[in-house]
Amino acid sequence: MSITRSFWKIGLKIGLIGGVVSVLLSLIGMVEAFGQRDIINEVISMGHTLLLMVGIFMAYLAAKRTSSLGKTWVLFNALVTGILIGGCLILLLLLGNLVNLRAIFINASPVLYSILTFGQNIKTGSLLLILAGALIGLFAGLIYLMPNLMRRVIVIPLSSVMIAGVIQDLLRPTLAAWGSIAVVSEWIFTANGLSLQGAIALAIVIALILLFWSFKGKAIQTGMKNLPPRQQRRLRSIGFFILIIIFLALPQVLGIFLSEVLTIVGLYVLLGLGLNIVVGYAGLLDLGYVAFFAIGSYTTAILTSPELGFFHFSFWSALPVAILMGILAGVILGIPVLKMRGDYLAIATLGFGEIIRILVLSDFLRPWLGGAQGVGKIPKAFIGSFEFGRPQEIYYLILAGCLLVIFISLRLRDSRMGRAWMAMREDEDVAQAMGINLVATKLLAFATGAGFSALSGAIFASKLSSVYPHSFNVMISINIICVIIVGGMGSIPGVIVGSVALVGLPELLREFAEYRLLVYGAALVAMMLLKPEGLWPAEIRGRELHEGESKTTEEVLPTEGGP
């Protein structure tokens, strides 16, 4: 008996947690802000979807926790969870009805209440909430009990519809530029969310693709594997070729806004690859990496800007100087921190980053560096008469930079120096005992990383045509660290994936600006708890982190605050 009672408690506990999360999401205004927009026109808004996702996720979790006790308990616990989440929201409603919550929580507005009651009065609304909670709980429980294939065929199309709804503002204009496809997009999308028939069609198409893949996918994969090696190689090089064409054509297809996002992602890839050498390969936690970015930018600005008027270099002649300055700064800042380890290193480098920013910002150095107003009128880069002016063109400059840096990183990783860095990362003392010159190795890591960062800075300056001290605060350094760790430490594709996930996606969701960083933070925490090795880990590290763990192939549902 006592065992069953404790299983009953699981639903209670998870339901209460889910309830608190939903109430919190409502009170911080996310539900209301997302409520403005529909996922499916006139059917479900984004705010409701958010709560729905919390409900499904929590009920699924409850079901999973009780799986060992048979189907009835699974369904029961999922149901309890769903009802409790609805109940917590009702409590919020009643409380809001009694006292004016708005004196403290500015987002507890009438609009929120009307979203929560589905526009009805409190009594009907509460009933509806409980009903919805129960349905959600049952749905999640049933999903859990389904066979694998069926679950995928239900869950993935539904999430695809949701994602299509979330990024509708992005998809619609992009598709609209494509002539005949525009008709399709007109049919799928309305002015606010997907149309009902569009959503259904999209879900069905994706479900069909999934079904096809699950029956035929294995055969195709084995067929590819059974090809003779030469043909396999040819297939791979064709794939590579297509990839390059896609990369080259991307900005022409995507339009100005997405190209701008791409350039920002590209800059972060450049920065990330540089820091990847310092942190990922050599294991030196550098929180002041933005300093070299600033040095690259400001060197370019001083050398090229007519506003300051010291020099009149072109971008291309300023670039090597900027990189050299970056490398020099890397060595100079590297020397004092040679003996420090771990957190002492982190805070000292953070200090350096801040010192550089404060110096640039100060009135004291204003005649030379422009002070708080920054430096403007930095010329764009030219090749012949081709100007790297618009985002679509700067993209190519950044792409070239990325390819160069990826090439250098790859070669360095497999070189003697790369192995020395990794040895140092694993254990400094042992590495030294093995005859590695720690001083030279560390300084080279700092210098290489700084050089990449300065390159990125120079491109950044020319991209914006101006530099401001405020572009170089600590948050940039921290973001880059997050990029390489979320991507996977020491992994080059990881840096790219990390930049897309942490820089690209939030840029796309800019309209939820207020909640961007909240979701970003929650995603970082969730990511570290669920998949600490990163999205695309370097092979060795992935293995290290999962030592002694059996591999789980189970898919994890999207976590709270999904959009």
Add this chain to the structure above:
Amino acid sequence: MLKQWKRLKERITPTDIVMWVIGGAILALIIWGSTATIAAGRYSSHHWFDFVIFGLAQGSIYALIAMGYTLVYGVLRMINFAHSEIFMSGPYTAYFVAAAFYRSGFLDQHPLISLLVIFLVAMIISSGIAFLLERIAYRPLRTAPRLIPLITAIGASFFLQYVFRGLYGSGFQAYPVVKIFEGEWTFGEFRILRFQAVVILAAALLLAALYSFIQRTRVGKAIRAVSEDKEASYMMGIDVDRMISTTFVIGGMAAGAAGVLYALMFKQVHFFMGFIPGIKAFTAAVLGGIGNIPGAMLGGIFLGLIESVGPSLFLDGLGIVAPYQLKDAIAFSMLVLVLIFRPTGILGERLAVKKA
């Protein structure tokens, strides 16, 4: 003689020389600047006294926050980056209590009782957040490599900032003024702004209480044992998980109290208010030798003083315009200077060399 010289030469590497040159240059600059400033005599002794008092007040707040960093670092060997949000959450929530007291006039009638309540609310909220943070975000990561808890902490920091922004709004809220702390007390020819004196006194009391709690009580002893060696203390019958939770709660209480002091001093709260003091306090903890409790206090007060006195003392004499803008640069230069000569902080222990 020659042999000794040779041995010495072998021991000193070129990097040592470079480091000494950098350190020496900074020191020389400081001495030169200070003598020039004092010779110029632009500031009277009253000015210096004000700088020192302000520095002490600011420094003791840093010291309180730094305690949280250093305690957590001691038991978990991690930088709790979200500590600055723990610091923010308490006074921001207590603001609503304070505002209610102010509106009803209770604050002016019974200022001490109201302040006590405000402090309590802030400390409870901050320690609650710290407790939840450890439970949800950090506990599953005990055995993970060092960088992973750091990223989690950064994520939690963003999350908390924007949760509080969502809850309470993004504007600055003006903390109500406590009337009895307005004005100044005079001692002979020196005068102290009352609220600064209150901040220093309160912080000193809290620090002393905290220190004796860690040193004297059984729980404090257990926390110290856990930070020495988790496994051994586990075998000695100490509930390690509970001690780690307790550490977070204590650190959170200190941060909440520091937050109210900060709000009393600067008279406003904001969802982003934790970031700068957080980084400063972390710097202070490292400066004193992270993991070392007296070190955190010393580091905090040192940093506060340097920030307040430094710009005028070191830079004014060098003819630098607007030296006050460079106060953070001075603070961080000091940090680097200290770390050059003592790579594990002022009171740093061997532990930092061994483990970090």
